[in-house]
Amino acid sequence: MGKGVHIQELPGLGTRYDIDLRSSNGERVSIVVGRDGKRHLYVFTSRSDEPAAVVELTEEQARKIGAVLGGTFFTD
Amino acid sequence: MHANLIGLGALILVAGLLARFGRRMGLPTVPFFMLAGILLGPSTGGPVAFDHPEDLDMLALFGLVILLFHLGLEFPVEQVLGSGKRLFWAAGAYIGINIGAGLALGFSMGWGTKEAFVIAGAVGISSSAIATKLLIEMRRLANAETPVILGIIVIEDLFLAFYLALLSPILEGASSAGELILNIGISFGYLVALFAVARWGARWIGKVLDSREDEIVAIIMIGLVVLVAGLSAEIGVSDAIGALMIGLVVARTSIRERAERIAVPLRDVFAAIFFIAFGLSIDVGAIGSVIWPVLIAVGITVVTNVTAGLITARLFGLNQRGAANVGLTVLGRGEFSLILATLALGAGLDERVGPFIALYVLILAVVAPIVAANSKYLARVIPDRLLHDRWRYVREETISTACTHLDRIQITETDEDECKECVEIGDTWVQLRMCLVCGHVACCDDSTNKHATAHYEDSRHPLIRSLEDGDGWQYCYEDQSLVREPAGSSRS
Numbered sequence: 325m326g327k328g329v330h331i332q333e334l335p336g337l338g339t340r341y342d343i344d345l346r347s348s349n350g351e352r353v354s355i356v357v358g359r360d361g362k363r364h365l366y367v368f369t370s371r372s373d374e375p376a377a378v379v380e381l382t383e384e385q386a387r388k389i390g391a392v393l394g395g396t397f398f399t400d
Numbered sequence: 401m402h403a404n405l406i407g408l409g410a411l412i413l414v415a416g417l418l419a420r421f422g423r424r425m426g427l428p429t430v431p432f433f434m435l436a437g438i439l440l441g442p443s444t445g446g447p448v449a450f451d452h453p454e455d456l457d458m459l460a461l462f463g464l465v466i467l468l469f470h471l472g473l474e475f476p477v478e479q480v481l482g483s484g485k486r487l488f489w490a491a492g493a494y495i496g497i498n499i500g501a502g503l504a505l506g507f508s509m510g511w512g513t514k515e516a517f518v519i520a521g522a523v524g525i526s527s528s529a530i531a532t533k534l535l536i537e538m539r540r541l542a543n544a545e546t547p548v549i550l551g552i553i554v555i556e557d558l559f560l561a562f563y564l565a566l567l568s569p570i571l572e573g574a575s576s577a578g579e580l581i582l583n584i585g586i587s588f589g590y591l592v593a594l595f596a597v598a599r600w601g602a603r604w605i606g607k608v609l610d611s612r613e614d615e616i617v618a619i620i621m622i623g624l625v626v627l628v629a630g631l632s633a634e635i636g637v638s639d640a641i642g643a644l645m646i647g648l649v650v651a652r653t654s655i656r657e658r659a660e661r662i663a664v665p666l667r668d669v670f671a672a673i674f675f676i677a678f679g680l681s682i683d684v685g686a687i688g689s690v691i692w693p694v695l696i697a698v699g700i701t702v703v704t705n706v707t708a709g710l711i712t713a714r715l716f717g718l719n720q721r722g723a724a725n726v727g728l729t730v731l732g733r734g735e736f737s738l739i740l741a742t743l744a745l746g747a748g749l750d751e752r753v754g755p756f757i758a759l760y761v762l763i764l765a766v767v768a769p770i771v772a773a774n775s776k777y778l779a780r781v782i783p784d785r786l787l788h789d790r791w792r793y794v795r796e797e798t799i800s801t802a803c804t805h806l807d808r809i810q811i812t813e814t815d816e817d818e819c820k821e822c823v824e825i826g827d828t829w830v831q832l833r834m835c836l837v838c839g840h841v842a843c844c845d846d847s848t849n850k851h852a853t854a855h856y857e858d859s860r861h862p863l864i865r866s867l868e869d870g871d872g873w874q875y876c877y878e879d880q881s882l883v884r885e886p887a888g889s890s891r892s
Contacts, residue, residue, distance in 0.1 A: 334547050335479040335554040337532060342542070354542035359474065366542040373721070378539045 407449040408456070410671075411440055414449075415676050423892035426537060428530040428733040431765035434758060435673045437679020444684050453680035456673065463667075464739060465643040466622075466627045468718040470667040471528075471557055472647020473660055481560075483551050490548060490715050491555035494708040494730070499524035499563075501704045509693055511750040517570055518744040521563050522737040522757045523697050528553040530732030530765075534772050535881045540729075545722035548712060549729050560736055561644050567740070568638040583636060590637045598652055606653030617655060617660045625650075640739060654855030671735070678738050679758070681745055686755040695760045698767065705731050706778070710786050720782040724775040732768035735762050805862040805876055809836045812865070816841035821851045831868050833875075837861035853877075 330342040345351040350371030356364040363381040370376070370386040381389065415436035418430040420846045442448040445832070450456060480487070502524040506516025531553050540546055569583035609624070611617050625646050632642025650659050709727020713719070718726070741757035743752075819842050828845030833852035838861060842851035852864055862878040 330806070332547055333479045333483065333540065335476050335550045336474065336528065337535075337541075337550055338539065340547075356541045359476075364536065364541050366539070373543055375539055375542065393616065 404455060411436060411449045411676050415491055415672055426769050428732060428734060428765050430675055431762050433675035434679040437676040438682050441680040450680055460674045460677035463670030464640060465626055466667045467671040468640045468643040469647040470626045470663045472644040473663060474649045475648055476554060480554055486715050487551040490712040493711045494552050496561050497704045497708050501700050505697055514571055515750045515753055517567055518588040518740050518753055521740045523701055524555055525560055525736040526553060527732045527734030528557055530734050531730050534729055534769060534860040538773055545718050545725050548716055549726055553730060561641055564638050564641045572636060587637045590635060594682060598649040602652035604647055604651055606655060609655050617658055622657055645885045675738060678742055682754055687759055690752050690756040690759060694756055698761055698763050713787055716870055720779040723782055724778040728772045728775045731771060733764045737761050805878055809863060811839040814839050819843040819851055822849055826849045833862045833864040834867050836865055860864045
């Protein structure tokens, strides 16, 4: 995986990918890829361990969002 | 042909509706399945779905087998083995304290030796399903202590196999101590044999199971699973272990993912029937006589879990919040307790064991989510000295590093750009590592001489970092873990 992505195994549940966006103020994103295919997206906007938002995505939704974020998805 | 379809349908429907109601309030499902059985059972007033609960035996037993098969199937062997020694210490402490307290409780109730062992297992082994769901619902997947919690409950699952292997011969009874030891030996020998099959025979099993069509895979697989479970019971090892172990075997074959997909809906339905059937067997009238023992057991469970949480936090360098979360998240009891209760019923033990475990599971089902969600209050009263001596994080913050040796860092930068020891013997190296205690620069483990590791073995300086540009990682030899700046914290 690329630099700055921290990988953490969550036994029995899946794998967690932590990405620091701006470590000065604690902005970070954690993505849990579940064994069942579900993705849990955690967004932190401060240093607290209380996430600002948590979104649970199906595999299909995750692919869609991934494609848009990656810039490969477009119409016309 | 005689079959009570109306009763069965009503039971499952009510169980599903009750469980849905429970889920709305954030409660686990298993106790509600059991509750449906209790409410519609022959011993409770009101409508009775099944006059003869034993008509459900076959379906319930199948549910038990599938439940444990699925547990073995999704057991994350690699993740557990890869997580290091500390996790096993933590899980060992957790299991030891809980089972030990359970045994003490079981013996002090004076119901008998067999009963004591069943109760020890029922109060000592937590429900992985409940803990996992709680972590997701409480939005704690990103917390530092979460991998530890998950690791502990997964190791507990494995411990269940050993505990069952010990328990089945004890329950079966033996005329002499020698016979008992022999039976336990057979039980563990069988366990080892199945482990060997899982390790070396999975390829052959995979060949038997594999087919292009899911339908065929499903049928051959279920046939094999039920047969192995039945044979295990015949040998005197519990059917539950057989099912769990064949799950571990299938998990190592090529059809693992398909097997999981096929097993999940089967498990959901038939395991629910198993829990319902257990509820049917509960005599509500008997619950009154076990209220006090149950309340004491719940109290003991809370204390032992918090203690185990503190030990785990010390081992992993977690702070108060982490300690409280570990202790209080693993509080739920469910499927495993009910499996043990069913074993007790089957062996004809003291009649109070069933109602005792039923009430215990029901109370913890309500208590566990509430307590876990409010762990921060416990975190506030845990004194610093119980945790790591040189703890440097504020009490409420849950994020920490996985390494407890960061306080030994003395030096982080160097101008050195060669491995002196390699230069002396005229050798080359792949990458350079630097000791963070004394600044010693040496070659990495991909190099032929592995001087950095040799330096650790000489000096016992635990931490190194990579000197490659942009690598930015540190490694701790003692904890066998990669260390990074804790996410969201620049304090160090």
